[in-house]
Amino acid sequence: VDLREESHGLFNGHAVSWYGERDWGNVGKTRQEALQDENQRLRQAKGKHILMAKLDKKKMPVNPQRNKIDTAMIEQQLVESAGWHYLRLTDTDHVWPAAENIQAFVDFVRTLPHEAWIHVHCSACNGRT
DSSP: OEEEOSOEEEETTEEEEOOOGGGOTTTTOOHHHHHHHHHHHHHHHTTSEEEEEEEOTTSOEEEEEEEEOOOEEOHHHHHHHTTOOOOEEEEOTTSOOOHHHHHHHHHHHHTSOTTOOOOOBOSSSSSOO
16 A cells, blocks of 8 residues: 655666655645656656665755666556555645545455555655554
């Protein structure tokens, strides 16, 4: 279950994310707009050299480097390629999820086998989960 509203994916097999203050990179956007932003960013990066950096504990960039992006994919592609189920809910961090997202999660859980495990992807596990 992917709860992240902010655009994210994988470049060359490495997780990447775009965000704003409080992880509100797509705050105020509809689900469709947030997913469109994510797909556009990933698609446009392919074949280009992009400045990338890991972040320290204060979310400040450390040792930025330009990397050529050979592959770019959404997280759903990675998860489903492993044979797992995937659900994306675009929830704003640090606020209560929308009622339709709560219902979508409940409906999803009801489709799973009784002994299924659920992996939840948010960011730090203290805003959306």
